[in-house]
Amino acid sequence: MGSWLDRLKTQPLDWLREKSCPPVLARVLTEVFDRPADDPEVAAARNGAFNYKNAVTISRNQQETGTWLNKVLEFEAPNNSRNRGPGMVNQFLSLVEYGWDPTHPIIHSSAGRMLRYVMEDTTADLFEMKGYVGTNEAATREILWALAVISAASLSRAGYGDDPSVVAVAERVLGELGEQYPEGGDPDLFDGQVEIAEESKEDGIYRVVKPGHHIPDMFLFYLMAWHPVFHTDEARVVVKRVVDYLMKGDEIALRLRQSAGKRYIKLVDLHISQWGRDEFADKRLGFLLHDLELLARTGTLTSSDKAVELLEWVLSLQDDDGVWRVDDHIEKAVSRSQYHYFPLEESWRGKHKKYTDVTFRVLLILRVLDRTCPL
Known part of the structure; x- marks a missing residue:
């Protein structure tokens, strides 16, 4: 059985040792080369990741509630003078990408807040979501379930997947996916569409997601990618049906969840469902890497011709020394409030x-492919 890593022209570990910031080096050593946590080089890199400027700056703005700016799902750009910026989920996932884990009190604090949502605790503060529920009990239950799934996905990514409440949500979602994504047919996920004109990049037509239904967005894929409930042979069959639906694409890419007539979150399916090589090559490579990693972790990347072709294109861009120097395809700038995944380096x-x-x-x-889809 071959290895995907064997396809590299050259192994770039020494170059990464010399050039990488501590979070990248720590993750290269542990996640790519399987070095143990007590390895001296790993320990030094992890310590550097915990003291990394960008991550520390994010952590300093966490509030006692475990949130940022008393917000849970907000993804807007930072503006301190107006008390605006990304909320807990985005900042939590950013810190996790920097290599922070449950051993860090900042991660632990936000995890405690998310676990209350996972348990659908009706006494939990909903922060910016309060205005969408009021005294409507049905709306409260609906939004709490949406928060439970988002929180379970984020917690699974951060290493809390063995918590019984997270396991319960994962099992429930798997059961619902089995019903909502029938074998041999398309799911019935939407309840009409609306047009939103806000004179912004979020203008457009949105499909309205039915209450309790799961679209193939980032949060569903984080849950499927990182929670063991989805890693059994039986679960993989259901996951593949979700991926098959995703890869069909949709002429309307935008999604909207609303409750009691109030819109409370805008979403989008993974970009790989809509974009091809030309779109990703136009300075969107980070988005492609994000989606390919999720497909690899769900064990479905090699089942999609499109995904395989895009991966082959990425591999073809490697230089002879093992490094990817792809200036034409890398984003010039990415707001951390909009995209927690990329980049990790402090400055480009x-x-x-x-x-x-x-x-x-x-x-x-x-x-990851060596583990989930070996050659």
């Missing part, structure tokens, strides 16, 4: 820093 002013981010992510995808 030095060209090699762009390359460490991309090189690490490609190696990670290949290593």
Whole structure:
């Protein structure tokens, strides 16, 4: 049985050692090369990740409630003077990408808040979501369930997947997916569509998601990718039906959840369902790496011709020394409030820093494929 990593032209570990920031190096050593936590080089890199400027800056703005700015799902750009910026879910996932884990009190604090949502605790503060429920008990239950799934997905990503309440949500979602994504047919996920005109990049037509239904968005894929409930042979059959539906694409890409007539979150399916090589090549490579990693972790990447073709294209971009120097395809700038995944380097002013981010992510995808879809 072959290895995806064996397809590399050259192994770039020494280059990554020299050029990477501590979070990238720590994750390369542990997630790609399986070095143990007590390895001295790993321990030094992990300590550097916990003290990394970008991550520490995020952590300092966490409030005693475990949230940021008393917000849970907000994804807007930072504006301190107006008390605006990304909320708990985005910032929590950003810190996890930097390599912070349940041993860190900042992660532990937010996890405690999310676990209350996972348990659908009706006494839990909903923060910015309060205005969408009021005294409507049905709306409260609906939004709590949406928060439970989002929280379970985030917690699974962070290493809390063995918590009984998270397991219960994962099992319930798997059961619902089996019903909502029938074998041999398309799911019935939407209840009409609405047009939103806000004179912003979020203008457009949105499909309205039926209450309690699961669309193939980032949060569903985080749950399927990281929670063991979805890693059995029986569960993989259901997961593949979700992926098959995703890869069919949809002429309307935007999604909207609403309760009692009030819109409370805008979503989108994974970008790989809509974009092809030309779109990703136009400075959207980070989004492609994100989606390919999720497909690899769910064990479904090789079942999609489109995903395989995109991965082959990415692999073809590697230089002879093992590094991905893909200036034409890397985002010029990415707001952390909009995208927690990429980049991890503090600054991209030095060209090699762009390359460490991309090189690490490609190696990670290949290593995951060695576990889930070996050659």
